[in-house]
Amino acid sequence: MAKHKSILNTEIISGVAIVTLDTPDEKVNKLNEALIEEFSGFLDQLESDEELKGAVLLSGKDENFIAGADIEMFKTRETSEELAELSWTGHEILLRVEQCKKPIVAGIHGSCMGGGTELALACHYRIVSDHSDTKIGLPEVKLGLLPGMGGTQRLPRLIGLQKALPYLLTGKNMYPRHARRTGFANEVVHRHALKDAGISVVNKRTEKTAKHPDKRSLAEKALESNPLTRKVIFSQARKQTIGKTRGNYPAPFKIIESVEYGYKNGFEKGLKNESKLFGELAVTPESRALVQLFFAMNRAKKNPFEKKAKEVKNIGVLGAGLMGSGITEVSVEDGIHVWLKDQSLENAAKGEADIDENLQEKIDKKIISSFEKDELMSRIHPTTSYENFDQIDLVIEAVFEDLELKQKIVKEVEENSSEHTIFASNTSSLPISDIAAKAKRPENILGMHYFSPVQKMPLLEIIKTEKTADWVIATAYEVGLRQGKTVIVVEDGPGFYTTRILAPFINEALLMLEEGASIEQLDKAMKQFGFPVGPVALLDEVGIDVGAHVAGVLSDTFEERGAKTSKKAAELMEAGYKGRKNNKGFYKYGDGSKKKEINEEIYKFFGGTTRKEFKEIEIQQRLALVMVNEAVHCLGEGILDNATDGDLGAILGLGFPPFLGGPFRYIDREGSGAIVERMEILQTELGDRFKPAGLLTKHAKNNTPFHD
Structure with a gap:
């Protein structure tokens, strides 16, 4: 049997083990059985080698630390007992990390989700990059699950009960500034400084890190330290959860139960109970449905026609209203230049201003920097004419639902663009074949149906006609993926599918x-x-x-x-x-x-x-x-x-x-x-x-x- 390629790459610098996680032939690192097995072997080495002072964990991927546990592991386990056992396997390795007498530092850049976050929580020190790509989360609730590797026990103890519950119950992301403010991160540094910062931490400590600074307010400490007031916090959490979920999702209630049990019965019993609850949730019909949805979304994010797709550098968006400006915004975020056309420069400028305002909100939330915003805005080119449209790879029309108007626009675009320019209509109901009825190049025409608000709605519905060329579908699909969308392709007809x-x-x-x-x-x-x-x-x-x-x-x-x-x-x-x-x-x-x-x-x-x-x-x-x-x-x-x-x-x-x-x-x-x-x-x-x-x-x- 062929041995799998190594996931962990280790180098020793001044007695510090720099462990780089890099899953071969994968875009992201996932916490799976192969990684756990290798990591267990590394811990044996760290614990037994007297010359090693400690370790720094880094990722070899550009945009992620660990993207979470590998959900594929669920497919081989059917009973709640089997799934609880899987959870406990994770607990055992993280307990070894936590109890290691030598300091282990997590250096986090990019996406750190689920099991990745739980690994970081078990480490003795966390250093987070200040990059906008860095986000930390426990999104298991979105799969109808609870964090099954200590998340419900360690996060509340680290940052406080009231700060932790919103992250656990909603699966929302924690960005670098939040990581610093809540106390999740001990340090926030530039991404290229992670290694040196980690080495410095290990060299300063001969044993694992000192007590973590408590960043809770006096009021938070007072409420969380008293069993009676803690009971009020849990009661309020349940009340709010009923209001939001209407009782349709069991996972948030189990999360609250898991956290509360740990506070009442102690950390070790809390971990045991967390595994039990994880197994119970994993076999519910709600979780099964959400996990299948997760698999389906992952499959849809791989372009089945990828080899036929042509490169897209420039897009023309016709109509600078709510939909047009939204399509423009999600396009420039992936390096595409957009010519935003409207009947008047005033309208086009308003669409540009709306995007500017949205990006400013991201600056205010510390999601992007001013420099990144300026870079994004530089890719938008407001216009009232078809000048330069011969350089446009894809035109997306987002004007009023009027068939004659759309047919007129097809004619104008064909007259002012190249024979390879794709024309996509954002119509929500008109048959694409009707829009293309008078076109010279109907094979270049399809539908790209976005949903409002474009920046938030995850779906792109591509509509193909009998005449739409395969390379056109492939290219539109690729653009949708670049815009961060989950893509489905449907046949033409009144109203399509959605x-x-x-x-x-x-x-x-x-x-x-x-x-x-x-x-x-x-x-x-x-x-x-x-x-x-x-x-x-x-x-x-x-x-x-x-x-x-x-x-x-x-x-x-x-x-x-x-x-x-x-x-x-x-x-x-x-x-x-x-x-x-x-x-x-x-x-x-x-x-x-x-x-x-x-x-x-x-x-x-x-x-x-x-x-x-x-x-x-x-x-x-x-x-x-x-x-x-x-x-x-x-x-x-x-x-x-x-x-x-x-x-x-x-x-x-x-x-x-x-x-x-x-x-x-x-x-x-x-x-x-x-x-x-x-x-x-x-x-x-x-x-x-x-x-x-x-x-x-x-x-x-x-x-x-x-x-x-």
Whole structure:
């Protein structure tokens, strides 16, 4: 059997072991069994070699220390006991680090996540680089898990309970300035000074580091040192967690339980209990769904067409509004130059100013430096003309949803660019083949559907037509990855995939309003189901005018199947209701209040202010099932290539509850037969919009899942 290449590279400088972690043939270091085995061998050497004073741990990767535990280890373990044992294996190696009589220093540059952070916590001293690439976190909660290598025990003891809980419960990142302020980092230095700083620390100490400085405030110390006031902290944490998760995610509650148990019963028992809870969480359906989502996102971040992709240095973005400026911002962050074109220089300059403001916020948060901001802004070129567009590799159009306007822009771009320039439309519903109908080079045209706000929404939906060239798809995919997006590729058609499944969801909410449901109950029920915002609030955010336009594009598709479609969005638009964008929607805006207040006036379009109560389960089933059923239609019609893309698109683009795994994993979890049965009852009561898709009925009949 061939021996695997070494992960640890060690050099001795003045009696200090400089250990560089560098996993061969991988972009990132992951904490896995091979690394643990090698590290155990190194600890044997460190403990037995009297000439070694201590060790400094560094990474051989440019952008990461350790990206976290290797989730692939989960695939070989199925029971909670096996997974708890895996967690304890990690504890054993980190206890050796912590209990080593010689100082071990972690020198952190780049991404330090999960098991990497837990390794750093077990070290005796932590030095963090001041670079904007450096971020530290315990994101296990996002996988439905808790940190299983001491994170729930060591972080609260290091930086304090009240500072630690937000990092543990949300998985948010800690940047260099936060690392210094909380006390996680003993020092913050330039990335190239990590090695020398680490050697200096080891040479100053013949034994492991002295007591860590306590950076908690007097109030924090007082609250955390008393068992009674600690109980209040944990009680408040649970209360806030219920408010945020609505009880749909078990992991945050187990994290609180793990931390509290450790405070009550001591560190060693806390570690044992942490492993037990880790195993229990790892086999929950919520964690299974989130872990599968993680694998799917990782797969989507590898361009399957990479070899056909062409290099992109320059992009043209047409339209400097919210979407156009967002696309520009995520593009310049990866070194791409963007010509931001609008009808007037004033509009283009406003788009540039919006980006400048966003980057300034990053400076204020110490995420980037002033120099980095200036460098990013220098890549933006506001313009009102197509001058230099012959040098543009990709044009992304982000103008109003008007077919004639988009066709006109295609003609202008083709006249002013090279024969190799790709044209991408950011349309949310118009078929790309219609936009390309009069084009000279339809093979260069595709859709690149971004979601608002572009800077935060992780999905890019690429839409290909029958004529789109493979190299065009490949290049657009590569650009999406460079912009930090998770990419799915779908076939052309009205609404493609995401808009197509969102439309019946919004339509059902409007129909229920016509039946007498209240705005508040609809939104509350779907948030309880697991959506981040309710359907009515979402329509306000998307724009009632946009909703009316989408309904117009898709109504024929749905009505051909006998579905009932609401005309209320068009009616509201004609009356001047556009939602948040003009402060006139289902909710009131513009008063500065964070709490949303219902706009009672809008009920005149839905039969008056007297509303009736619906059962929460009825609201949830009606809205969720029309979306899920439409996803199956898309798979059956070939709009989707596979169920995994359907799950990714729904979760990352539309906020479908991640803990349910997406429409197709939701069907598998509930059972196709059960879903068909529910839909047939609704079809009998409410009409053919609930008729189960043919593919869904087939899966129910054969008792086959959509996923292996």
